[in-house]
Amino acid sequence: NKVRYYYNESVINFAGTSDPNGIIENGIPAVGALLLQPISIWGDSIGNIFIAEEVSRIRMVSEGLVYVIAGVDNNLLPVQNFIPATSAYIGSPKSITGDSNGNLFFVDASGYVIRQLYRNDENSYSTAIIAGTLEEGGAGFESSGLAVSIPLGSSCSGISLDSIGSLYVVDSSLNLIRKVRIFEPLFFPTAEPSTIVIPRTTPPVLDAPT
Numbered sequence: 001n002k003v004r005y006y007y008n009e010s011v012i013n014f015a016g017t018s019d020p021n022g023i024i025e026n027g028i029p030a031v032g033a034l035l036l037q038p039i040s041i042w043g044d045s046i047g048n049i050f051i052a053e054e055v056s057r058i059r060m061v062s063e064g065l066v067y068v069i070a071g072v073d074n075n076l077l078p079v080q081n082f083i084p085a086t087s088a089y090i091g092s093p094k095s096i097t098g099d100s101n102g103n104l105f106f107v108d109a110s111g112y113v114i115r116q117l118y119r120n121d122e123n124s125y126s127t128a129i130i131a132g133t134l135e136e137g138g139a140g141f142e143s144s145g146l147a148v149s150i151p152l153g154s155s156c157s158g159i160s161l162d163s164i165g166s167l168y169v170v171d172s173s174l175n176l177i178r179k180v181r182i183f184e185p186l187f188f189p190t191a192e193p194s195t196i197v198i199p200r201t202t203p204p205v206l207d208a209p210t
Contacts, residue, residue, distance in 0.1 A: 001035040003051060003061075015051065015061050030066040035059075040095045044102065052093035052106055058085070058117065069125050070117055085117050085125040095159040097167075105130070105167055107156045112136050114152070114159070114169060114180065131169075131180045147180050 002016035015030035015038075016022075022034030036055035043049045049061040050069075057071035070085035071093070080088065091110035098104045102119035113132030117125040131147035136154050153173035160168045167180040 001038060003030075003035070003038055003041060003049070014049070015066060024068070026067045027065050030061045030064055033059075033066045039093070040106075042096045042098050042104070044098055045100065050096055050098065050104060052096040054092050054094075056090055056092070058090070058093055058096065058104070058106065070127060081128040082126060085127040088127045090115065090127070094157050095170075097159050097161045099161060099165070105159060105161060107159050107169060108132075109154070109156055112152045112154065112156070114147075114156070114167065130182065131167075131178075152178070 002018070003014045004011050005014050006012075013031055015033060016035040017032055019032075019034075022032060024034050024036075035051065036053045036057065038051050039054050040052040041049055047062075051059045051061065053059065053071075056073060058069055060067050060069045068086060070088065071090045072087065074089055091108045094107040094109045096104060096106040104117040104119075104125070106115055106117075107113075108115050111129075111132070111134055113129045113134060115127055116130045117127055119125055131150065132152040133149065135151050152169075153171040153176070155173035156169055156171050156178075158170040162168070165182045167182065169178045169180065171178050
């Protein structure tokens with residue numbers, strides 16, 4: 001349960017501890033934090049590192065200190081959009097990536113969805129589902145169309161973002177590479193959170209698989 005890096009022919013611990021008594025708190029040194037099954041990392045252009053933990057959490061390491069920016073432990077919470085990311089249950093995060101504006105995108109494998117974390121300010125995020133229906137897809141399902149209306153497979157894993165804002169996702173259970181075209185940034189309203197519908201002038205579209 002560590003994140004390490006290789007430098008000058010040495011392997012150096014960046015985050016996480018082998019101590020079972022390690023703690024989960026914000027603002028503590030990352031090397032002393034208890035990580036829970038870290039599975040993917042992504043780094044932005046200003047030196048922040050984002051860690052997806054399979055146990056329902058996304059953390060950020062900034063200037064050596066670690067912060068929870070998304071996820072709670074309560075799996076009985078309803079799935080909602082447009083709420084603070086630290087109040088959202090996010091299932092089982094897998095691969096994570098981000099854009100130049102500080103927004104993050106990750107696969108939530110247990111919910112069969114792709115989520116966006118929209119950066120509100122330096123340390124806070126809101127969350128919304130941008131692809132998937134919360135139901136597992138399979139053979140015979142439509143493979144292209146409005147992204148939040150297309151069921152994804154149970155084994156979505158790798159995710160990548162290109163320079164024009166399209167996401168590519170490995171949907172290995174259906175043997176597909178999926179493309180989600182995002183035409184404009186997500187708009188997070190201040191109204192009551194909704195469950196699935198995302199207000200956009202042009203919604204994200206899931207292209208036919210390649």
